[in-house]
Amino acid sequence: MSNTTIVPFGPQHPVLPEPIHLDLELDDERVVQALPSIGYVHRGLELLAERHDFIEMANVAERICGICSFIHGQGYCQGIEQLMGVEVPPRAVYLRTIWGEISRIQSHLLWLGLSADALGYESLFQHSWRIREMLVDIIEETTGGRVIFGVCKVGGIRKNVDDEVLKAVKGRMRDIQAAFNEIADVFREDPTVKKRTVGVGVLTAEDAHILGAVGPVLRGSGVPQDTRKLGYAAFGELDWEPVVEQEGDCYARCIVRVREIDQSFDIIAQCLDRMPAGEVEVSVKGKRPKGEAMFRLEQPRGEVCYYISADGKKNLERFRVRTPTFANIAPLVHMLKGCELADVPVIVLTIDPCVSCNER
Amino acid sequence: MSLDEPFNDLALGDWLSTAERHRAEGYRLVQMTGTARPDHFEIMISYDKDYRCTNYRTLLPRDRAELPSLSGIFPAAFTYENELKDLFGIAVPGLTVDYGGNFLRTKTKIPFSGDVTVKKEKVKPAAAGASGSEG
Numbered sequence: 053m054s055n056t057t058i059v060p061f062g063p064q065h066p067v068l069p070e071p072i073h074l075d076l077e078l079d080d081e082r083v084v085q086a087l088p089s090i091g092y093v094h095r096g097l098e099l100l101a102e103r104h105d106f107i108e109m110a111n112v113a114e115r116i117c118g119i120c121s122f123i124h125g126q127g128y129c130q131g132i133e134q135l136m137g138v139e140v141p142p143r144a145v146y147l148r149t150i151w152g153e154i155s156r157i158q159s160h161l162l163w164l165g166l167s168a169d170a171l172g173y174e175s176l177f178q179h180s181w182r183i184r185e186m187l188v189d190i191i192e193e194t195t196g197g198r199v200i201f202g203v204c205k206v207g208g209i210r211k212n213v214d215d216e217v218l219k220a221v222k223g224r225m226r227d228i229q230a231a232f233n234e235i236a237d238v239f240r241e242d243p244t245v246k247k248r249t250v251g252v253g254v255l256t257a258e259d260a261h262i263l264g265a266v267g268p269v270l271r272g273s274g275v276p277q278d279t280r281k282l283g284y285a286a287f288g289e290l291d292w293e294p295v296v297e298q299e300g301d302c303y304a305r306c307i308v309r310v311r312e313i314d315q316s317f318d319i320i321a322q323c324l325d326r327m328p329a330g331e332v333e334v335s336v337k338g339k340r341p342k343g344e345a346m347f348r349l350e351q352p353r354g355e356v357c358y359y360i361s362a363d364g365k366k367n368l369e370r371f372r373v374r375t376p377t378f379a380n381i382a383p384l385v386h387m388l389k390g391c392e393l394a395d396v397p398v399i400v401l402t403i404d405p406c407v408s409c410n411e412r
Numbered sequence: 413m414s415l416d417e418p419f420n421d422l423a424l425g426d427w428l429s430t431a432e433r434h435r436a437e438g439y440r441l442v443q444m445t446g447t448a449r450p451d452h453f454e455i456m457i458s459y460d461k462d463y464r465c466t467n468y469r470t471l472l473p474r475d476r477a478e479l480p481s482l483s484g485i486f487p488a489a490f491t492y493e494n495e496l497k498d499l500f501g502i503a504v505p506g507l508t509v510d511y512g513g514n515f516l517r518t519k520t521k522i523p524f525s526g527d528v529t530v531k532k533e534k535v536k537p538a539a540a541g542a543s544g545s546e547g
Contacts, residue, residue, distance in 0.1 A: 087509070091498070091516030096523055264441045264488035282463055346417065346458060346467060348442075357443050359456065374443040378495075382488035 056084055059393070063092055067170045067397040070407030074400070078393060086388035086396075088381055093411045101371030106132060106341060106362065107206055109371070116373060117409045118199045119162060120351045122155045124373070124409075125204040127349045130284060131360045132206045135341035142328040144208035149286040150323045151191070151201060153316040158187045159352035160309040160316075161232075163404045164239060167306065170401055171248050179235045186228050190221055208333030215327070222324045229317045239310050249302035253387040253399035256300055265383040266376045267354020268312065269403050272305035274298040279350035290322050305402040340364050351376055353404045375409035419456055422468040424479075430468065431485045434459045439466070441482070444492035446500045448526035453477055453500055472502065481506035491515075499524040 057078045063071030071092040077085040097116060101109050113128035114121045126148050133140060140148075165180030188198050194213050195201040203210050213221075239245055255265065260273035270277055271294060278294035280287040295311040297304035341362035348357050354376030361370040380403040387399050422430060439459035447454040453472040458465045472479060479496065481504045482489040493504040494515035501522035504510075513521075 089511065089515060089517070091518055094516055094518045096518070096520075099524060261438075261440055262435075262487065264486070277463075279463075344419065346419075346443075346465065348465070355442075357458070359443075359445060361447060370447045372443075372445045374445070378491060379443075379488070381491050386487075 055079065061086075061396060061400075065397070067166070067401055068405075068407075069166070070405075072405060072407050072410075074388070074396075076388070076393065076396065081393045083388050083391050083393065083396065086385050088385060090381075090407070090410055093407065095411055097412045098371050098373060101368040103367060105366050106368055107336075109368070110205055111202070113371075113373075114200055114202065114204065116375075116412045117406055119159045119406065120155055120353070120356075120409070121199060122151050122201045122204060123349060123351050123356070125201070126152060126285070127347060127356060127358045128360075128371075129204050129206050130349070131345055131347040131358045132341050132362075133336075134345050134347065135343050135360060135362055136206075136336060136339045138207055138334060138336055138339070140208050141331045141334060143212070143330050144332040146286050146323050146327050147209055147213060147332065148204065149290075150320050151195065151203070152285065153320050153323075154187055154191060156352045157313050157316045158184050158191070159404075160313050161187070163309060163352075163401075164235075164306075167398075167401050168239075170397055171245060173238075173242075173244070176235060176238055183228060183231050183235070186224070186231070190224060193217070194221065205333065207336040208331075210333070212332045218324055218327060222321065225317060225320055225324075229314070232313060232317075236310050236313070239306055245306070246303060248395075248398055249306060249402075250299075252302045252395050253391060253402060254299070254301045255383055255387050259386060260300070260383060263383040263386055264379050265354075266379045267351070267404075268305050268308040269354065269380050269383055271295060272297050272308045272402075273300035277355075279348045279355045282348060284347075284349060286323060286326075287319075289326070290319055292319055292322075302398055302402045309404075340366065341368070351409075353377060353406055353409070354379065356409075373409075373412050375406065375412065377403065377406045377410045380405075417465045417467055419467040419469040422470045424470050424472065427470055428480050428482070428485070431457075431482045434466070435485050437461070441486040441488055441492075444482075444489065444496065446496050446502065446524070448500060448524055450526070453502060455479060455496070455502075477501065478503045478505065480504075481508070483508040498522065501525050 059076045061074040062068050063073045073089045075087040114125035116124045161180050161184035165177045168176035192198045195203040255273045257274040260270050276294045276296045297308050342364040344361040346359045357374040359372035362368045384403050439461045442458040442460045444457045455470050458467045490509040494511050496502045498516040
């Protein structure tokens with residue numbers, strides 16, 4: 053007879069903002085096995101693409117997630133543009149890159165706040181979200197939206213941003229980066245943060261690779277893979293390298309995100325310095341996508357894949373999104389095996405689970 | 413990027429051996445998905461090495477929609493295969509973690525099979541103060 057106990061974790065749990073469930077098989081306080089189940093709020097958005105106009109679907113794609121909303125819209129539009137052979141004006145490409153990196157910073161800050169809260173650091177949580185709010189204000193001033201930007205469209209972007217506004221944004225970005233650096237050292241050096249995260253939930257580079265880990269989970273295990281290196285948007289013209297940490301534990305995944313925030317500030321500054329002049333959209337009137345393509349982008353949580361198949365009609369044959377959280381489920385199950393029950397929330401948090409993306 | 417990474421046709425009989433070869437050569441499993449066609453299912457799979465994706469497509473007849481599991485070769489395949497099972501109704505013998513059709517708790521069973529008709533439901537008025545999740 054087995055001496056193990058099954059403890060349900062989620063779908064409602066203090067560290068989970070969205071529903072995901074784990075059956076934890078425990079031997080005393082040690083996790084023997086974790087069995088995840090998802091799909092509580094599956095929305096079938098991929099199926100909508102088969103019934104709606106491909107132009108309108110850009111709005112739906114952006115609603116896959118409320119945190120990396122812009123990057124979902126960008127990925128969908130880039131895929132369609134590639135199928136139609138449309139070349140987006142350089143200024144639109146650079147503005148898309150800036151909004152994508154602002155999305156990365158605000159997503160990482162949101163995660164840092166949640167993790168600080170889970171570690172018992174309420175003031176650090178508040179500071180992280182206070183700084184995030186400054187970025188959301190910039191998003192609102194440049195796009196008109198705060199959660200859903202609504203600015204990306206097939207053929208470019210809907211709204212140009214004035215050079216004067218961009219100049220002001222550059223100054224404010226420097227202030228926000230300085231504010232972030234004040235709290236970044238707490239995540240890097242604080243003994244309590246280290247006590248809860250160092251050596252916890254270790255994923256080796258080999259396991260991360262074979263289990264298909266993506267994003268900070270993969271790079272925190274020492275694998276220098278970042279899909280932005282494919283050179284989409286303006287990334288091929290900018291000076292940057294993937295952020296990598298070697299230890300593969302919860303602390304390494306946290307530090308990858310802290311360093312990526314700094315890197316994104318730098319990428320935004322490069323884009324602002326090199327901002328091309330000119331139009332921000334090309335007309336796609338009368339054009340329709342035909343063929344199939346798989347397009348990959350780097351979201352804050354990792355690599356996202358869009359598969360688009362079209363036969364020249366106004367609706368797509370198939371639209372598929374493989375989200376980073378879905379790819380990180382198998383590594384999560386591996387990391388949980390053998391850990392202490394008390395460490396489960398921290399390990400789950402360090403994959404930065406996005407159930408909204410997962411339940412597209 | 414994408415257009416220069418086409419989907420190569422793969423015979424179902426070569427499904428497992430191709431996965432074994434890619435594992436041995438150090439590839440990473442990127443994704444698996446399906447598309448419902450009138451008389452068959454297309455199963456697409458992508459492997460990645462050094463930022464370069466190698467994509468394959470295999471066909472499953474609707475009356476024998478059965479795909480050998482890759483979860484013994486690439487452990488991460490169990491999530492994609494359970495998804496294929498739940499969304500398309502494809503049988504996956506040899507799955508290391510088999511949820512028996514309960515991985516995705518969708519309201520409509522096998523919604524992506526191509527046999528689903530859209531029904532409009534009456535929208536209930538939202539409760540005061542109710543709000544949705546952001547992300």
